[in-house]
Amino acid sequence: MEYNSLTDYLLLIVAAVFVKNILLAQYLGNCPFLGVSKKMETATGMGMAVVFVLVLAAVFTWMTYTYILVPLKLEYMKTVTFILVIAALVQFVEMFMKKSMPALYKGLGVFLPLITTNCAVLGVCLINIDKEYSIMTATVFSFASAVGFALALALFAGLRERFEIAAIPKSFEGTAIGLITAGLIAMAFFGFAGMVNI
Amino acid sequence: MGEIMKMMVVLTLISVVSGVALGTMNEVTRDPIIQAEFKFAKEPALKEILPEYDNDLVADKFEIVSGEKIVTVYPAKQNGKVVALGYESSAKGVNGDIRIMVGIDLEKNVLRGIRVVAHSETPGLGARITEAAFSRQFDNIPLGAPVKVKPDGGQVDAISGATISSRGTCEAVEAAFKFFEEHKAELSTK
Amino acid sequence: MSVVKEFTKGFWQELPPFRLVLGLCPTLAVTKTAFAGAGMGLATTFVLVCSNILISMLKNVIPAKVRIASFIVIIASFVVVVEMLMKAYAYPLSQVLGLFIPLIVVNCIVLGRAEAFASKNSVIDSAADGLGIGLGYSMALALLGAIRELFGAGTILGGTPMEMLAFGSSFKPFSFMVQAPGAFMCLGLILGFIGFLNRRYNI
Numbered sequence: 179m180e181y182n183s184l185t186d187y188l189l190l191i192v193a194a195v196f197v198k199n200i201l202l203a204q205y206l207g208n209c210p211f212l213g214v215s216k217k218m219e220t221a222t223g224m225g226m227a228v229v230f231v232l233v234l235a236a237v238f239t240w241m242t243y244t245y246i247l248v249p250l251k252l253e254y255m256k257t258v259t260f261i262l263v264i265a266a267l268v269q270f271v272e273m274f275m276k277k278s279m280p281a282l283y284k285g286l287g288v289f290l291p292l293i294t295t296n297c298a299v300l301g302v303c304l305i306n307i308d309k310e311y312s313i314m315t316a317t318v319f320s321f322a323s324a325v326g327f328a329l330a331l332a333l334f335a336g337l338r339e340r341f342e343i344a345a346i347p348k349s350f351e352g353t354a355i356g357l358i359t360a361g362l363i364a365m366a367f368f369g370f371a372g373m374v375n376i
Numbered sequence: 377m378g379e380i381m382k383m384m385v386v387l388t389l390i391s392v393v394s395g396v397a398l399g400t401m402n403e404v405t406r407d408p409i410i411q412a413e414f415k416f417a418k419e420p421a422l423k424e425i426l427p428e429y430d431n432d433l434v435a436d437k438f439e440i441v442s443g444e445k446i447v448t449v450y451p452a453k454q455n456g457k458v459v460a461l462g463y464e465s466s467a468k469g470v471n472g473d474i475r476i477m478v479g480i481d482l483e484k485n486v487l488r489g490i491r492v493v494a495h496s497e498t499p500g501l502g503a504r505i506t507e508a509a510f511s512r513q514f515d516n517i518p519l520g521a522p523v524k525v526k527p528d529g530g531q532v533d534a535i536s537g538a539t540i541s542s543r544g545t546c547e548a549v550e551a552a553f554k555f556f557e558e559h560k561a562e563l564s565t566k
Numbered sequence: 567m568s569v570v571k572e573f574t575k576g577f578w579q580e581l582p583p584f585r586l587v588l589g590l591c592p593t594l595a596v597t598k599t600a601f602a603g604a605g606m607g608l609a610t611t612f613v614l615v616c617s618n619i620l621i622s623m624l625k626n627v628i629p630a631k632v633r634i635a636s637f638i639v640i641i642a643s644f645v646v647v648v649e650m651l652m653k654a655y656a657y658p659l660s661q662v663l664g665l666f667i668p669l670i671v672v673n674c675i676v677l678g679r680a681e682a683f684a685s686k687n688s689v690i691d692s693a694a695d696g697l698g699i700g701l702g703y704s705m706a707l708a709l710l711g712a713i714r715e716l717f718g719a720g721t722i723l724g725g726t727p728m729e730m731l732a733f734g735s736s737f738k739p740f741s742f743m744v745q746a747p748g749a750f751m752c753l754g755l756i757l758g759f760i761g762f763l764n765r766r767y768n769i
Contacts, residue, residue, distance in 0.1 A: 198471070203746050205595035209674055212590065254402045254650070257668040258394065258642040265638060297591045297672040304668055349761035350754075353587050357754030364747040371470065371498065383632045390636050394643040401650055408654035416657045499718070500741035 187318050194322035197373055200298055201330040202364040207298030212356050221335030225328025227289040232299050235264050236320035239303040240313055260303050265294045298327055421491035422462045425479030426452040440559050467547035472496040474544045478552040487517045502541030523549045569694045576698030582675050583706050584760050589675040592666045594749040601725040603711030605659045607704025613644045613670050618684040618696035625685050637680045645670045714752055718743030
């Protein structure tokens with residue numbers, strides 16, 4: 179499908195945020211999903227950091243692939259190159275933020291190192307290439323995917339905060355009940371299935 | 377000097393070794409990968425939807441540029457004469473592309489049949505497009521005829537609960553017909 | 567003795583997805599059948615063992631500051647090797663696992679073992695550690711895959727020559743189990759069960 183008009187892009191965004199939510203339907207980025215979702219504050223911080231890095235990473239990896247790897251016929255090096263680009267980018271963003279945006283750094287700084295090993299970032303960058311998206315489509319898709327990630331994370335954290343006052347069977351405390359709750363959210367998101375095709 | 381130099385040297389060395397190793401690996405596995413792709417993804421479908429053939433499909437295959445896509449066409453020959461063509465076509469399903477292999481009979485000018493080669497439809501619902509009961513409905517449709525599901529006024533029984541996936545399959549067939557019309561001249565010369 | 571200990575700890579005390587809750591993405595994504603789960607586990611094992619051995623050999627050469635970057639390059643290279651080999655010699659499996667093969671790079675288990683174990687221990691211990699953790703991971707994935715497959719598709723060992731129907735042909739598959747919500751819930755229930763064993767029998 180060609181993405182030309184505004185409608186196409188709106189559909190792509192709806193699809194990436196709700197229908198094929200990266201966490202709940204594509205299973206990407208589960209480690210931070212369960213790791214940093216105990217409090218709403220950390221969940222939104224992580225969500226914002228992922229949106230920021232994922233969009234940048236998608237643009238940089240797309241350009242690296244199209245302008246360096248393809249001309250050199252080194253397509254098979256994409257996994258190695260992408261992870262290095264992402265790692266370097268995260269380091270750079272961290273240094274830059276610390277120097278020029280201390281307020282933002284205070285909020286997002288602790289989450290940045292965790293993002294390198296967030297498979298949602300590398301996953302989306304690889305999907306962009308696999309699906310042969312244009313730079314514009316790739317950027318929009320990455321942004322929407324990251325928003326979907328942040329949304330699911332925030333929803334999940336909201337529920338998880340209530341675990342504090344709920345009577346949970348002792349054996350299920352912690353991750354076990356978290357996974358079952360995630361299953362319920364995923365089921366709710368199933369209601370969007372088939373709404374938009376991408 | 378000293379530490380920074382060592383860091384640079386070590387990182388560069390590791391990257392170079394990795395690059396060389398992967399380059400060699402790529403050379404070694406290139407042909408096996410192409411063969412495996414054909415054997416598992418294409419050959420079973422082609423065998424079912426093409427008539428008897430006595431040629432090597434891989435050796436005789438050719439590519440046609442159609443818009444932005446490159447379509448690989450497998451010609452089935454009997455005694456050196458091309459009797460049928462097999463190629464892939466695709467359309468949107470619920471969760472992603474539905475890719476089908478079509479077999480075009482050049483003597484009777486009909487679609488011999490289709491096989492779904494790749495899809496990501498919902499298990500138990502849309503995924504049933506791979507079942508023979510559904511895909512058999514496309515056997516012997518005249519080339520260029522409209523292919524639609526019954527709710528759209530066509531002839532194909534949609535799978536209950538999976539109209540979108542069924543419609544996607546029909547669209548893929550129509551796309552295959554369109555490709556054949558557009559490239560008729562090219563196809564007949566090869 | 568220590569080699570045996572490093573090898574066996576991966577089967578229970580440090581069983582990755584169940585006890586350490588690491589490497590969840592592939593655990594949830596590819597365990598639609600026992601075969602796919604085991605395949606994913608073995609691919610990860612290969613990367614773990616190779617990268618553990620190489621990193622342990624190079625531990626005195628790599629400067630501390632570029633340690634993580636070097637580990638990532640080494641791990642990523644082995645991942646690409648696995649990806650190519652699998653496409654060439656186990657094509658159907660590579661189609662099932664798809665995107666999750668390159669994503670072994672960011673599987674926390676692999677980088678975790680490199681950083682926490684291989685960069686501090688001898689080559690033999692590191693190899694045993696990688697093999698143990700990897701095989702434990704494979705078993706866990708195969709188990710989860712077997713359960714989801716049994717209810718979600720009604721088959722045992724589907725996708726292999728030994729495929730058989732568990733409940734006869736009139737069984738209507740509970741397809742929820744092979745989709746995302748089923749994955750989360752099934753793993754949640756297993757973790758709950760392990761939590762129960764832990765509390766009741768202290769194991």
